[in-house]
Amino acid sequence: MKHVIVTGGGAAGMMAAYAAAKCGHRVLLLEQNEKLGKKLFITGKGRCNVTNACDREGLFENMVTNPKFLYSAFYDFDNKQLMELLRQAGCPLKTERGERVFPVSDHSSDILAALSRLLCQSGVEVRLHTKVEEVLVRDGCVTGVLLSDGKRIEAEAVVLATGGMSYPSTGSTGEGHRMAAGLGHSIKECTPALTxxxxxxxxxxxxxxxxxxxxxxxxxxxxxxxxxxxxxxxxxxxxxxxxxxxxxxxxxxxxxxxxxxxxxxxxxxxxxxxxxxxxxxxxxxxxxxxxxxxxxxxxxxxxxxxxxxxxxxxxxxxxxxxxxxxxxxxxxxxxxxxxxxxxxxxGFAEAIITQGGIRVKEVNPSTMESKLIQGLYLAGELLDLDALTGGFNLQIAWSTGHLAGSSIPL
Ligand SMILES: Cc1cc2nc3c(=O)[nH]c(=O)nc-3n(C[C@H](O)[C@H](O)[C@H](O)COP(=O)(O)OP(=O)(O)OC[C@H]3O[C@@H](n4cnc5c(N)ncnc54)[C@H](O)[C@@H]3O)c2cc1C
Missing domain, CATH: 1.10.8.50 (Helicase, Ruva Protein; domain 3)
Structure with a gap:
């Protein structure tokens, strides 16, 4: 069992925390906002188009940037597995035109409630109002995080899932890019997309x-x-x-x-x-x-x-x-x-998604671990990945988050 810190309580971070805890790790999920999933809450005009029910080929066809990087992530945890997990967690789903999947209730809050139940059942500790300032590294290995109030928390693995730069009012302001760049990662210039x-x-x-x-x-x-x-x-x-x-x-x-x-x-x-x-x-x-x-x-x-x-x-x-x-x-x-x-x-204030982000050639596609820093995992929109509308962008977050969380060795 390892001490794992997941930074960012969006779709990717929640899924990574759940997957890591299911594998037997002790997981602390840190979110700067007053609640988890602030962006998830407004997705699909408040209905949350949580994924797309297409076949796996369809997932790849709807990716815009770096689809090949997602091969392992989609094989590890695809749209069908996500739907099954949410149903088991008490959120019935329906499929609409274009294979878009929504909660039957048409309320994104029901997706969030299901995720909160999964986090709770798997024993993830959630800390809100907690902003990570830096990922701490010694000799090329992750040792923990530094918080904005100056406190340090030790960890043997850190999942960075701080999102992109679109809709900054939800908390995604590109902080993860800054932290990753500070650790030597290169960032492809970020531009607004689906805007x-x-x-x-x-x-x-x-x-x-x-x-x-x-x-x-x-x-x-x-x-x-x-x-x-x-x-x-x-x-x-x-x-x-x-x-x-x-x-x-x-x-x-x-x-x-x-x-x-x-x-x-x-x-x-x-x-x-x-x-x-x-x-x-x-x-x-x-x-x-x-x-x-x-x-x-x-x-x-x-x-x-x-x-x-x-x-x-x-x-x-x-x-x-x-x-x-x-x-x-x-x-x-x-x-x-x-x-x-x-x-x-x-601009970013109206963009559904960010194009650009942490260059995927510096990330192991089979584990989502950084190729530069041992014990650092990256997931979700902060990576240089994006897709068309229809539930595909959230599926990137679910799949990369799940792969990151479940790849941390015991
Ligand atoms: C209006 C809108 C509608 C959308 N609708 C859909 C849709 O219906 N279907 C779809 O597939 N996609 C949709 N998307 C895209 C989708 O929301 C994103 O792809 C997805 O939320 C990315 O998840 P993420 O976990 O990577 O990032 P985010 O959801 O952005 O989560 C990142 C989290 O990290 C936290 N954070 C950031 N920095 C720090 C820090 N330093 N310390 C601690 N916490 C930090 C943030 O507060 C945030 O909660 C929509 C986007 C928008 C803006």
Whole structure:
């Protein structure tokens, strides 16, 4: 049995503490906040999309950064094992669209309650309001931690699970990166991901609150396609958000010239350009004597109509029979390619996840132990790992936390 300190009471830290205690270690879980899982509590808009019920291949396909590093972690403890553990701990789960898994109650607090029961049953000691300042090391081996009040606690192994930098109000402020860097680890620059985008075009703000479903979105840099997807997006007072936009933001780092990034939305992805032109022509033929602005209700949501009129360059009051073939084709063009210029991503305060972090080449993927410091284990979002939305980011935290906790030798 070893004395183990887990630093950070988020998803990864709680799982690491539970796994280490189940293996027979004496575990102390230190959390700076007044409660455990402050971020977990707000996940999934308070419902907690705790994992994704896809097969193992699906887990890897939804990883954005360093999927191969997660091979052992996903084999040690995957989504199915997590679901089983939570059910056994008294939290029934349900699977929704896209295989997203939630507690049946729709309350993240039930996931937290189940985890608290697991920690309690396995004998983990939890200390809140306790901030770790430094991991103490002698001759390349962990000896304990130094707290912010100057106290030292000895330990033979320390799991660092202090999270990334997104939503710093929940306690994840990049402290783990600072501590790991102090011990010689290198940190890949951290940037916000799964975050909304700011758009240059002023018309975007006029659409605030408009949600578009079943559209295709393409993000390009200097005309080269970087990412595309199909689904739902939302206009906001500063630009765009919603599932498609958040996913695109995870690939923003691939844009070599951030000043030339465009988003192109196909409002009618089910129709080819010719099919759309025929459809518009049909609408026009049925409404020959009406004004242009009055016949667009069947093509677009009402909030979007003034923008589409402006972008098509057709006089809103023009009679339909006066509209030229070229004007009609311009309308079809903006419908298939509503184009916006990206000014940048929103910051960490709104980002679901951090891209970057402790470089995984300095961590043993079979144990999560640091390759530089014996007895130091790293888990969760502070590592250079991230995934798309759908429960995959929490699964990274559960799997790496479990592997770290269960790899500490007795
Ligand atoms: C709004 C929002 C919604 C999300 N929704 C989902 C979702 O539905 N599904 C999904 O899969 N993912 C979701 N995520 C992502 C998910 O929350 C993270 O991937 C996950 O919480 C990372 O877990 P972690 O344990 O590594 O870090 P965290 O959850 O950030 O936990 C780190 C903990 O360490 C503590 N800590 C930090 N420094 C110290 C220190 N020096 N001493 C002591 N304690 C310290 C912090 O206070 C914090 O409690 C969401 C994220 C956000 C911001």
């Amino acid at each position: 909304p985008m700011e758009i240059a075009e002023p018309w975007c703000a006029t659409l605030q609150g408009l949600s578009l479903k079943n559209v295709a979105l393409t993000m390009s840099c200097k005309g080269k396609r970087i990412w595309n997807g199909f689904g739902e997006m939302l206009f906001t007072h500063f630009g765009i958000s919603g599932p498609l936009v958040l996913s695109a933001s995870s690939f923003y780092h691939k844009c070599k010239d951030p000043d030339d990034v465009t988003i192109r939305v196909d409002l009618k992805p089910a129709l080819s350009e010719e099919q759309l032109d025929r459809r518009i022509l049909r609408d026009f033929e049925d409404n020959q004597n009406k004004q242009f602005k009055n016949i667009l209700g069947s093509l677009y949501p009402s909030k979007l109509i003034p923008v589409m009129i402006a972008l098509s360059g057709i006089d809103a009051k023009k009679k339909i029979h006066e509209i030229t073939r070229e004007e009609r084709s311009r309308l079809a063009g903006v419908t298939k390619g509503l184009t916006m210029h990206v000014r940048g991503l929103r």
